[in-house]
Amino acid sequence: MPNYKLIYFNMRARGEVARLLFTLAQVEFQDIRIEYPSEEWIKLKPTTPLGQLPVLEVDGQRLVQSKAIFKYLAREFVYGKSNWECAEIDGIMDTCEDFHTPITPILRSEGSEKAKLLQTYQEETLPQILNGLESLVPDGHNYFVGEKLTVADLSAYCDIELASIIAEIPINELLHKYPKLSAIRSHVESNDRIASWVKTRPKTYV
Template sequence: MPNYKLIYFNGRGRAEVARYVFALAGAEYEDHRIEFSEWAALKPTMPAGALPVLEVDGARIAQSHAIARYVAREFNLAGDNNLEMAQCDQVLETLVDISNDAAPIGSEKDETKKAELKKSIFEEKVKAKLQYLDNFLAANGGEFFVGKKFTLADVGALFRLDRVIGDFGDDALKDFPKLAAHREKVSKEPKIAAWIEKRPKTNF
């Protein structure tokens, strides 16, 4: 078994999906968290000057999605064949689109304008993607996004749907019952639930 070291800030952020995969696989790794005060000195030493970075027996992998996919493949959580892998990617890329849609919210400081922005982004962009994911899940039986077992798509959705609720409110999934039930199911999977319980409580 290789030695894995996941380097990121002390938060969930771009490293959390990989952490979910490690948890689901029951695999050991070093969850190396750095403080923002350390970053200026460390940045020049990191690939592309960014985090997260995964070290595998010293070899470094950059980019959060590359890391998550690599770890999922390592532990047979990326789909059982090329078609299932592509279906996982289909879900994950839709989740990335939702993240990109929501990105402008963070830079708006005026609370009134922010509320209006949230409403317009949700209605005009995010809602259609959630409907697509709800339909995709339903077409596969509603229990898992891909195949008949947990994959990277399921834990990726848990992370992003938590963010959707954080960005757009507790009712964001009310019209998407399959997604809401799936999020609840994944969060209660014993290994995932144990990780959520023990992980550091952070602001992001």
């Protein structure tokens, strides 16, 4: 078994999907958490390939960019059964990325500009993404693709949770119009391994 080391900030954000993949597959990994901001990060930053995190080390080899890391681990553990299923999963993960794009401008803005950006995120961005994701869940199925949890379900789980926090909308309120997405969230949370991880992981804002 390879030696895995995930290096990311002490937050969920762009690192939690990888942590859940390890947890679901019951694969040991070093969960290296860097406080941000901190002197530790200032010293570490120039030693990383892109000056950013996450970085995944596999037997000393380093992999960058969160989506590349997620897809690598998914191929190792819980990807699709066919090339088509893998492509479907990729499409869902790319859709989930749309949750992230507006977040940095929101967090960096202040006053009336922040309020305007947040309102657009709440009233336009989130409904568009959630409607799209809801339509991608096959009728009568409990998962986005296939008959078991994949990285697609974990990505939606994590990114919808993040969106809920940023938008300041409780998760149940955010999903009350989306029964399929609510069901997927329930299936993720009902997995014993993931439930245990969520219960014991460090408590962070995002």
